Amino acid sequence: MTNLKLFFFIFPMKTIQIISLFLLGTLLLNCSSSRLLSSTSDPSFKKTAIEPVLVVGVSEDETKRRIYEDTFTDSFIATDSNAIASYTLSKEGIEPDEAALREVIKKSGAKTILITHLVSADEKDFHQPDNLTIGTKSYSSGLYGYYPFIYQSVYSAGSYNSTTKVTLETSLYDIETEKLIWTARSQSIDPVMTRKYYQQLIDLFISDLKAKNLL
Template sequence: MKTILRNVSHKLVYIMPILMAAFLWSCASSTRITGTWKTPKPPTEKYDKLVIAALTDNVRARQQVETDMQAQFQARGINVTKSIDIFPPTASSKGGPDVDLLLDKLKADGYNGIITVALIDEKTETRYVPGNYGYAPMTRFGWYGRFRGYYSYWYPTLYDPGYYTEDKIYFLETNLYDESTENLVWSAQSQSYSPSSLRNASEKLAEITVSQLARDGLIK
């Protein structure tokens, strides 16, 4: 029985760091919705013609976020236009397009909703990454009864020291506004934890946002 318990203990000591590393890797990069809000009196008709506006002066980020959002909406048969296509960035428009001109353009073209995406906060988190453990293979028999065998069985441990790393956490807000009233209809706060790239975070944000809007009954 002691031999069996020792073998089980040995396997757990070997496997647990691997499982922990896999868990940390899965948590290392993720984007998820942390909260949503919907107006108590949503419109009876679903939104089917939208404009996507990423509120940032970073042209690359704006293009990526709006493109990914557009793709997710279009996959559901919803007519979507990127704000960057309506008002392309210029050297003289660092403050963004004129709001009145934007609304006049949307009304004239028959849009009924506006989706905005904004980075509202970010923070840096220090995380400790534990080292990896492993054991050299040993014969199953003859090691427990004598000190030399027992010592030789447990001692040859490979140890990779742990280290500290810094992760970025981004907090984003996505809003849906009714074009005719300009009122906020729906809002969601999202958290992107240490994204591996802008593209991966943007694609995931678009996927979960559009799915949540559909679940909340605001789009088809």
């Protein structure tokens, strides 16, 4: 008996469909989460602490910027590391010139500065067929039962949906030396810009900072 036939022999069709729906739900859940694409740190950085940290979110949306900075600041404080949100020192955002940045840094009294910005937001369309082919009897009906079934799913009207992959870069600089200490890139699929999303994302950054012995 082949592995595929054995699978259907052991598990009733109803059970297979339940398993399939569970796996699909798990896949969709994972797709809505965030992950680190990469991270690196400077091994020559030997200071005992990176605090106080000046947290800067670069965004055209002032509300999102404040929520992000507050969430990251609170996360640093939760690790017993002092942090300051830049919007408390510069209400309209920091202008992109050295003098403006130095002024905010001086006000903050920070030792390091953490800057997050959007790298890309890539939107892609995909076709969602009307019929779900996973875990159906099409597998056990042989070649001539399988082909018509999946053919219908491909050529059915279905619907077109889009998904957006958002990539952010977060970098930590030593203010005294002006050198990069740590940087990481994250990717999120169809994120909703709420504090909950920011918290999940920032937890990844905090965990990586700890892994790099920076917290």
